[in-house]
Amino acid sequence: MAKVFYGTIIHSVSVSEIEFISNGLLFVDAQGRVAKLLRNVPQDQLQDGLAGIDLAVAELTVLEDNQFIIPGFVDTHIHASQYSYCGNGHDIPLLEWLDSLTFPHEAKFKDSHYARNIYTRAVARSLRNGTTSACWFATIHLDATKELVRAIHEQGQRAFVGKVNMNQNAPDILIETTESSIADTRAFVEYVNSFNTQLMQDQASDQRSKPLVTPIITPRFAISCTSDLLRGLGKLAAEFDIPIQSHLCENTNEIEFTMSSFPDSTSYTAVYADHGLLTQRSIMAHCVHMKDDEWTLMKDSHAGISHCPSSNFNIKSGMADVRRMIDMDLKVGLGTDVAGGYSCSILDAIRCSRICSIARNPTRSLLIPELFYMATMGGARVMELGDTIGNFNVGMEFDAILVNIAVKGSPIDVFAHDTVQTKFEKYLFVGDDRNNAKVYIQGKEVKLS
């Protein structure tokens, strides 16, 4: 059903500018696209603004004083299989953390029923926090990863989903052969593609909108894959023309191990490039310890970066140079990296990112427009969805959060001096999921639990 919203609408228009629209009138068509956005429509002229809209087929929402609409958040890096121990195991650095906590948990995803339960809850929590698009890592297990696709589809999130690849440097129970890893990845991609084809056929022709779930090639990181597996995955990504995600330059011990495993490559970033895995469709998480030539390689390949500050603090990886990423106009968005990060909320990623940037570069720390951009438009650009989501320009798909800062139990207190700007900032820095009154994806309200 088409929708019309009247009230305060806030979105990024560029990395340096947030537009605050008062008395906005936003029209969303039945396919979930922004059809019209009018600014400054006085209350007494609302009926004129609505002229031509048949309210029998369009639902009108008039926002209250302490409500506003913002674009949905984009989480460019999150591990669904790690949700069950979110908040545990911090203070252990990456490689030890993988061995002691992550791998034993991920081994359990051999059982698809077990996977189904955790995946359903991880996706619900992510949506509840206003994440309308997410790049998910599953585990090596094909059947369990299909469960993640189904859990996401049933709850209506926009997502990239990856079956993880590992054929070395993990416990035996999590080791694939090169052949089975590639065969299962191919089977997974074909599963999602046929799932989407079926979905399109099932939809009424006048209601056709693009499928929301996309398969993504997901070598865990260079350490966990041999050169022949990495090369095979690069070929699969090219064959199906699909995105790629992995971890890059997260931790100094990891980098040392990687360079000793791939002596023919000039850098960690070059390892991915040398295997056909650094393209404009790649999403590299972390990028904390990068050399000059690696930044150049990222720029030249048009690859995207998922900045995961909460995880980088928690498992003590370091502080990424986000100022440099933005100055170089690299594609950069935010990632929660659950469970390296303790929170499924992009609001938390915004806060950690701000602190990280102040600690690294106090004189040129990130500004609020830059933080909000990374959480929305920047993340969309990283997912190569910059023409589809990220703000409310006409033609964009309507992925949004209806924020209510005065909801019962709200962590935010509103005072007489508050303006639209101060209310918005309070949401970013004090708000939480209780303030997310409604979440919309592709124009449809999703159920929050």
Ligand code: GUN
């Ligand atoms: N590097 C390889 N695997 C992982 C993971 O699961 N989490 C994080 N943060 N880094 C990784």
Ligand code: FE
């Ligand atoms: Fe990660």
